[in-house]
Amino acid sequence: MRIVVLVKHVPEPTAAWSFAPDQTLDRGAVAGRLSELDEYAIEQAVRLVEGGIDAEITYLTVGPQSAKDGLLKALAIGGAKGVHVLDDAIHGSDSLATSLVLAKALEHLGFDLVLAGMSSTDAAMSVIPSMVAERLGVSQATFAGSLSVDGTTVSITRESDTATAHVRVELPAVVSITDQTDEARYPAFRAIMMAKKKPIETLSLADIGVEPGAVGLAAAATRVVAVSSAPAKAAGTVVVDDDGTGAAQLADFLVARGAL
């Protein structure tokens, strides 16, 4: 079985992010890391193989040069190889274009099961897995809280506020994994060093048959009109409850806000 895990290299969530003059996220301005939510998809892929499924795990990423670091981190957790779609024309792509690049790369590589995190921690749209499934013409099982594979059948559980659903799809399929699944293992030093010896293939848009004009900022179906820093919140009132009146003062505040 060919398992491909989609991974994304994102700006460190705790860093102070900024925007470039073209109103895209300035990825060069802050340190990056493998999107934390992708680690859950990687862990599930590794567990499937450890559980006896005869599969090879490939990681696929799209991004600038630094995105290779995300592949290295993933390869330290497990898996056989990485694939990096690297092309200047991709800069500024929206979700439609990103899903096109991923789908074309997946067709180029071949796949049976595509795994992804439930969301990136930067754009946080949670739509790429569904979009990729649509473009590939395959089924999806998104927001999986647990995952099992039996032959060519994938079963997941999916939580909503009101119900737990059991969902079944036949391969090939795209499955997105939530952080309700097992925490990713912490790679040992030896695994980190070994990961550097695993193959990483770099592909251009031409390699996967995507016209440069179909992606990037100019081709985006959405346009950012303006980015502004959220107005700094006026410092609120803080009272110290050393005399036992904190709750009463808070209740007064809630009354004044019309919350009671």
Add this chain to the structure above:
Amino acid sequence: MSEILVLAELTPTGVRKATLELLTIARGLGEPSAVVCGDATEDVVALLGTYGATTVYAVSAPEIEQFLSLPKAEVVVTLAERVRPGAILITSGPEGKDVAARVAVRLDSGLITDAVDVSAEGATITTTQSVFAGAFHVRSEVVRGTPVITVMPNAVTAEAAPAQPRVKSVDVAFSDRAKGSVVISRTPKGSSARPDLADAAVIVSGGRGVGSEAGLGVIEKLADALGGAVGVTRAVSDLHWAPHDLQIGQTGKTVAPGLYIAAGVSGAIQHRAGMQSSKTIVAVNKDPKAPIFSIADFGVVGDLHTVLPALVDEIDKRRI
């Protein structure tokens, strides 16, 4: 004015509040049409009309329950191709994201997710998103196709504007592809008397400062006194003091209630990312240096185990 398609969500007792919020937004953009996948009862139609739906498209088909998300996406695509709407509004959430993603690809239309505001000037629809833990506001527009927009629950207050909707029954021929994700079972969760986190107008959340699973009791009592929902931080859910589906933050749920009371919550950026858009934020924490105070409209430096029960008493007193 062009039609604005609103994907309605039904609940066992009627219509989800977030749907009424979408109709409220849609009225500012064009003629709101509600798309009901399921049983469009008289009560459902009347409620959608109360919030301004002038058309209700009713689609009743067993496939909608039998298969995950894709049948609804095909309903929306079918209607979009038929009525050429000015925009398609869907509530943010797992199913909403699935549907919006599929619709955007099929219509080759721009998709904007998690909008907190949507407005129109002439024919141009502009969205506002609150991104990167609320640090930036991004205003965007769709420049190709039919704008597909998912909107955060609680982004606006639902306001009534009665209309008499015409009901149009719609038949959709589902493709084989729509039947790929088979729902084997749906197990309803024990119904809580509390509102769902996503829709709640008031949320009381507990962090590690609650001290134990039992310590969450004071959070629950305050939530019940305010008719609100209970949320927790990642630390609390990782310690298994509360189920994961109550977790608010970057890797949990994103919420924006009218009132958010954070007790024993330090305010790490991962948590703030999930609640920073709340309209009024209250913090109760022993540590005066906790970052949560920097975004709080009102803060109490004190022990939540004394402040919260005292607050419940104060609320009772003021309501008599």
